[in-house]
Amino acid sequence: MKQEPARARITRADGIPALQGREDVRPLIGCIADDHTGATDVASAIRGRGLSTALVFGPPSGDRPLPEAEAVVIALKSRTLPTQEAVALSLAAQRALTAAGVPRTYVKYCSTFDSTAEGNIGPVTEALLAATGAGAALACPAAPANGRTVYRGHLFVGDVPLAESPMRHHPLTPMTDSDVTRLLARQTAEPVALLSRPHVATGADAARARLAELRAEGARHVVADAVDEGDLDVLGEVARDHRLVTGAAGLAAGLAAALRTGRPPGAYSTADPEPEPDPDGPAAVLAGSCSTMTLRQIEHARAVMPSRRLDPLELTDPGELDRVRAWVDAHAGAGPVLVYASQSPEERRAAQGRLGTAETARLVEHALAETARHLVDNGVRRLVVAGGETSGAIVGALGIDAVRVGREVDAGVPWTTAAGGLALLLKSGNFGAPDLFTRALSGRP
Numbered sequence: 001m002k003q004e005p006a007r008a009r010i011t012r013a014d015g016i017p018a019l020q021g022r023e024d025v026r027p028l029i030g031c032i033a034d035d036h037t038g039a040t041d042v043a044s045a046i047r048g049r050g051l052s053t054a055l056v057f058g059p060p061s062g063d064r065p066l067p068e069a070e071a072v073v074i075a076l077k078s079r080t081l082p083t084q085e086a087v088a089l090s091l092a093a094q095r096a097l098t099a100a101g102v103p104r105t106y107v108k109y110c111s112t113f114d115s116t117a118e119g120n121i122g123p124v125t126e127a128l129l130a131a132t133g134a135g136a137a138l139a140c141p142a143a144p145a146n147g148r149t150v151y152r153g154h155l156f157v158g159d160v161p162l163a164e165s166p167m168r169h170h171p172l173t174p175m176t177d178s179d180v181t182r183l184l185a186r187q188t189a190e191p192v193a194l195l196s197r198p199h200v201a202t203g204a205d206a207a208r209a210r211l212a213e214l215r216a217e218g219a220r221h222v223v224a225d226a227v228d229e230g231d232l233d234v235l236g237e238v239a240r241d242h243r244l245v246t247g248a249a250g251l252a253a254g255l256a257a258a259l260r261t262g263r264p265p266g267a268y269s270t271a272d273p274e275p276e277p278d279p280d281g282p283a284a285v286l287a288g289s290c291s292t293m294t295l296r297q298i299e300h301a302r303a304v305m306p307s308r309r310l311d312p313l314e315l316t317d318p319g320e321l322d323r324v325r326a327w328v329d330a331h332a333g334a335g336p337v338l339v340y341a342s343q344s345p346e347e348r349r350a351a352q353g354r355l356g357t358a359e360t361a362r363l364v365e366h367a368l369a370e371t372a373r374h375l376v377d378n379g380v381r382r383l384v385v386a387g388g389e390t391s392g393a394i395v396g397a398l399g400i401d402a403v404r405v406g407r408e409v410d411a412g413v414p415w416t417t418a419a420g421g422l423a424l425l426l427k428s429g430n431f432g433a434p435d436l437f438t439r440a441l442s443g444r445p
């Protein structure tokens with residue numbers, strides 16, 4: 001492989017649309033995302049509704065300002081952290097948003113409501129309710145573009161309830177209940193209520209009236225039903241008046257659309273001023289997601305590119321990483337390579353039984369992050385990464401702290417570009433078509 005260091009630490013201003021000097025641009029939404037793939041998903045959804053959108057990784061350190069954009073997404077890696085740490089990071093992100101004068105906060109979690117046993121969504125929302133002074137938080141994980149809908153408080157993944165979907169086998173956040181109100185009620189001592197579909201489907205006024213009733217009864221967290229984009233547009237209109245809203249990319253898009261409506265045309269930069277060419281250059285795929293869709297994508301990619309599987313038990317041997325690097329050096333010259341740890345629930349059992357779930361995940365994330373560093377140090381310019389925690393580990397190891405968001409390859413999966421030109425496709429475990437890896441790297445739409 002070419003020995004050309006491509007890694008560059010970037011500053012927050014790099015790669016973000018330049019809005020300086022535009023008096024008509026002011027921050028409208030600050031988004032705090034609990035993982036990195038969720039952050040690219042929500043940034044892409046908001047940008048797609050016409051707001052200029054900046055994506056930064058981690059709460060800004062020191063007195064570094066946030067980039068100027070109508071929507072600022074701060075990506076955390078807080079989904080699986082101990083709750084106190086997740087709350088502290090989210091509050092740090094909120095302080096940066098408050099300092100930048102951002103009037104409303106959107107807490108982005110997974111469209112499958114991914115939570116650890118203790119659950120961070122409730123405590124983070126509670127802390128942000130207090131920090132923003134909001135009266136209640138509207139919550140809706142629906143994302144119809146990716147088949148997630150909420151009806152009578154129950155979350156569906158395609159045709160099945162969440163607890164019957166492959167999410168019941170997630171290595172870190174297995175989801176075994178489909179009722180979002182019940183899931184949330186387990187994570188907070190504050191009252192949780194349901195804004196059900198009949199009140200949403202009849203429009204924003206009806207939804208507002210019902211919400212007012214629920215609040216008068218003491219609700220602090222209001223889970224809303226949404227089965228299609230129309231419902232999310234109604235909820236977005238309602239959410240426009242709120243200081244704190246939570247959900248997946250669907251409601252964020254509805255909110256962005258509502259914020260855009262009725263503003264003078266000059267007040268917004270276009271979301272996609274010019275179609276950008278897809279990134280080019282040496283490429284690799286790194287997968288740590290064990291989702292059913294990622295396993296299919298790996299199977300598809302293995303047929304056309306050299307692949308190396310990481311075995312968590314072998315990773316306990318310090319020499320294993322050197323062997324992986326040597327494999328990369330031997331194979332990465334001729335075209336994209338695939339390095340993956342992903343396994344089915346049955347295959348994962350041996351390592352998780354011996355090492356424990358958290359230690360297995362830590363070993364795998366570290367190995368994939370070190371492999372990413374090696375690839376980039378040796379000339380790779382395009383990285384496809386499967387998995388939210390995995391993406392967090394890799395982005396952290398590469399020292400990237402902001403990216404520009406580009407074209408979506410599949411729903412919720414946009415190309416992003418860091419300063420220095422490194423292109424990253426951070427893919428949620430569940431998202432994308434089976435041929436995503438190969439299609440993204442072929443440059444075909």
Ligand SMILES: Nc1ncnc2c1ncn2[C@@H]1O[C@H](COP(=O)(O)OP(=O)(O)O)[C@@H](O)[C@H]1O
Nearest residue numbers: 171288289341343361364365387388389390429
């Ligand atoms: N073979 C394996 N055994 C156990 N855990 C694994 C294995 N492969 C990957 N993991 C871990 O599973 C987790 C998957 O989470 P994540 O990257 O967020 O994927 P997703 O987007 O599907 O949720 C990561 O922490 C990863 O390190």
Ligand SMILES: O=C(O)[C@@H](O)C(=O)COP(=O)(O)O
Nearest residue numbers: 037038041110111388428429
């Ligand atoms: O909302 C979603 O489904 C995604 O944006 C998301 O949060 C991705 O998380 P992972 O499945 O852990 O990648």
